[in-house]
Amino acid sequence: xxxxxxxxxxxxxxxxxxxxxxxxxxxxxxxxxxxxxxxxxxxxxxxxxxxxxxxxxxxxxxxxxxxxxxxxxxxxxxxxxxxxxxxxxxxxxxxxxxxxxxxxxxxxxxxxxxxxxxxxxxxxxxxxxxxxxxxxxxxxxxxxxxxxxxxxxxxxxxxxxxxxxxxxxxxxxxxxxxxxxxxxxxxxxxxxxxxxxxxxxxxxxxxxxxxxxxxxxxxxxxxxxxxxxxxxxxxxxxxxxxxxxxxxxxxxxxxxxxxxxxxxxxxxxxxxxxxxxxxxxxxxxxxxxxxxxxxxxxxxxxxxxxxxxxx
Numbered sequence: 001x002x003x004x005x006x007x008x009x010x011x012x013x014x015x016x017x018x019x020x021x022x023x024x025x026x027x028x029x030x031x032x033x034x035x036x037x038x039x040x041x042x043x044x045x046x047x048x049x050x051x052x053x054x055x056x057x058x059x060x061x062x063x064x065x066x067x068x069x070x071x072x073x074x075x076x077x078x079x080x081x082x083x084x085x086x087x088x089x090x091x092x093x094x095x096x097x098x099x100x101x102x103x104x105x106x107x108x109x110x111x112x113x114x115x116x117x118x119x120x121x122x123x124x125x126x127x128x129x130x131x132x133x134x135x136x137x138x139x140x141x142x143x144x145x146x147x148x149x150x151x152x153x154x155x156x157x158x159x160x161x162x163x164x165x166x167x168x169x170x171x172x173x174x175x176x177x178x179x180x181x182x183x184x185x186x187x188x189x190x191x192x193x194x195x196x197x198x199x200x201x202x203x204x205x206x207x208x209x210x211x212x213x214x215x216x217x218x219x220x221x222x223x224x225x226x227x228x229x230x231x232x233x234x235x236x237x238x239x240x241x242x243x244x245x246x247x248x249x250x251x252x253x254x255x256x257x258x259x260x261x262x263x264x265x266x267x268x269x270x271x272x273x274x275x276x277x278x279x280x281x282x283x284x285x286x287x288x289x290x291x292x293x294x295x296x297x298x299x300x301x302x303x304x305x306x307x308x309x310x311x
Contacts, residue, residue, distance in 0.1 A: 002169070005055075005063035005094075006035045009073040009085070009106065014047030016069030016100040016158050023162045023178055030170060034059050038084055046072060057088040065165075066094045070101030070121070070154065076109040077102075079131045086110055098150040098165065100158030108132040112149060119144050121154035159184055171308030172264045208232050208243045215255065219262050219282040225251055255282075260296050263289055267305040274301050 004024050008017060017035065024031040036055035037043045044050050060066055066089070075081050081089070089097075089110040099107050104120035105128065107113050113135040120128055125139040138144065143152035143161040145168075152161035159182070167175035179185065211231040215223055228251055229239035243251050263281035266272055272280070278289035278301075290300055297304075 001032050002030060002064045003032045003034065003059075003062070004065045004067055005059045006033065006067045006069065007057075007060065007085075007089075007106070008035055008037045008043040008051060008053050008069065009071045009076075010044060011072035011074075012043055012045050012051075013070035013101060013155075014045040014049070014051075015155055016103070017045070017051070019159055019182075020067055020069060020100065020162055023159070023166070023182060026178055026181055027166070027170075027174065030174075034063075036060065038082065057084060060088045060092045060094070063092065063094045065096045065098065066092055068097075068099040068103035068106045070099075070103050070158070071106065072102070073106060076105040077127070077131075079109060081106065081109045096148055096150065096165075098152075098161065100152050100161065101154040104128070104151045105131070107149070107151070108135050113151070116146050116149060117144050118146070118149075118151040119153050120151065123154075156184075171268050172261065173268050173308075176265075208234075208239060208246055211239070211243075212247075212254070216258060219255075219259050220280050221282065223255060223282070256292055257296070259283060260292055263293065263301065264304065264308075267301055268308050277301065 006017060006021060021033050021035065025033045034055050035051070035053040036057055036059045037053040038057055040053055040056045042050045042052050086109075089106070089112065097107065097112060101121050102124055104113065104118055108118070108128070108131070113132065115134060115136070117136045117138055119138050119141050122139045125137065128135070129137055139153075141153070142157040143150065143164060145164065150161060150165070152158050163175050163179055163184075166178055211228045214231045215228055225236055225240065229236045232239050234242070240251060243254070247254055249257075259281045263277050263283070266277045266280055270277075274286040274289065278284060278286045281289065283289040283292060286301070293299060293301055293304065299307075
């Protein structure tokens with residue numbers, strides 16, 4: 001059983017606490033989720049209500065994962081922490097520490113992000129850099145996995161990070177089930193932009209959704225930009241512009257992501273040779289699949305299968 005300790009501090013973001021605990025707690029045979037606060041004191045949230053954690057900071061010591069939700073916790077926004085919070089974070093035996101949104105301020109104040117890449121909500125970029133210049137801040141991504149320390153941008157990006165952790169721990173089958181249960185997208189790349197520059201088109205007849213659905217049914221076939229644009233009855237230029245507005249990425253990036261996701265599913269659920277997995281996913285050759293998986297998730301198909309193959 002993997003214990004996740006959620007550290008609730010003054011003015012924590014209610015959504016972050018709720019979504020993170022909800023997602024991990026659905027896998028009750030794999031994760032134990034506990035919420036703690038200094039001296040188990042009640043914690044006012046940004047939602048206008050107060051929560052009453054059942055645990056104190058002592059649970060951080062032997063937790064497997066420590067999670068800090070977004071927070072307006074004043075000390076961290078002033079470049080410091082209360083002594084008991086600092087000690088608890090710097091003496092934990094957790095093998096993984098993660099933050100959602102402005103929870104990164106707490107990790108930075110504890111010195112846990114010094115010299116590391118990290119992200120937080122884009123709106124707090126200037127404030128964060130002024131307080132913690134030693135952190136390699138990247139405000140343009142959804143989340144960053146730096147091994148034992150993981151950070152994410154605001155609100156929904158915390159969901160992306162939790163799914164990423166579940167996928168890393170238990171594979172895409174389990175993560176996809178949780179995503180379906182919570183009715184959220186199963187996977188958005190951590191390197192995807194925190195926000196898109198153009199608004200989503202207002203009318204269904206200007207959407208690229210049907211073209212995406214058409215492509216998903218034909219991932220194993222050669223697909224090009226012109227064919228996808230034709231399905232949407234748009235010029236290539238218009239299709240590309242609207243596709244990026246709706247998804248935050250180019251058609252080529254999206255297609256590669258979907259194909260890697262299909263390959264991951266096949267690696268977990270079948271005994272197909274790597275070349276056949278590559279063919280079914282639309283990569284054509286095992287070499288192409290290996291290249292794409294290495295670029296996107298940093299692991300080879302054979303290593304992925306060995307790690308995440310279903311029982």
